[in-house]
Amino acid sequence: SINPGNSGGALVNLRGEVVGINSALVGPAGGNVGIGFAIPINMAKQVMGELIAHGTIRRGELGILIQDLTPLLAQALKSKVTAGALVSEVIEGSSASTAGVLAGDVVVAVDGRPIHSATGLRTAIGALRVGEKTRLSIVRKNTSLELTVQLAEANTISTLLVKGTGLLSGVVLADISPESAAYGQTDGAEIVAVDPESSAAAAGLVAGDFIVSVGQQSVHSAMQVVQTAGWFDRLLLLGVFHAGGTQYVAIP
16 A cells, blocks of 8 residues: 555565655545555666666657557547557657657557557657667558657657647647656646736645646646646646646636
């Protein structure tokens, strides 16, 4: 079980093996009755190796924005593939752009390992090292392709900042940074800044929080947060990860 204050401690299996680093919990009363989350030990070991070798965490990045390929999106795109990571945007000059990845592609495997969601792709790429080459299996207009991409260091690609509109006016968002991903926060959007005079600030949003859902729908990027929030003209419900736990925030 994971209790408040356990973050950073070892998660041990019944054989006494360390299998993860405790990171967060979701429980109705903040105690151990609920769901616990931990960073996989293999990811933690990779981070340790990076710190020893370089003194900092170096993360590889493809340079794409992705989202889940839902059945509705698959139908709209006339895609025979019904699961995977849908590429919504390719950053110019990125590794993915150089390799030939295009918006609308669906990533279905990385080095032969199936990918069923955007989170699955982020996890697979997060386990690779800067400069390492990886093979992406993609489907483009129902044609299967294999592309080899060499991962660039994440901080060599400029961070895409997205300004909120409507009920999110005054909020500046960014996709999850490599530093946040290293601590287990791999999905959603990071709040970079909040106008202190905005409705979002009055509702309790602060820089450093993460928006993980909009209207009880999971979100995977800063752009998706803004686009989904645009559907609401009053009373926007957000799922916000703050101080090791997720809570709901309503913006009138």
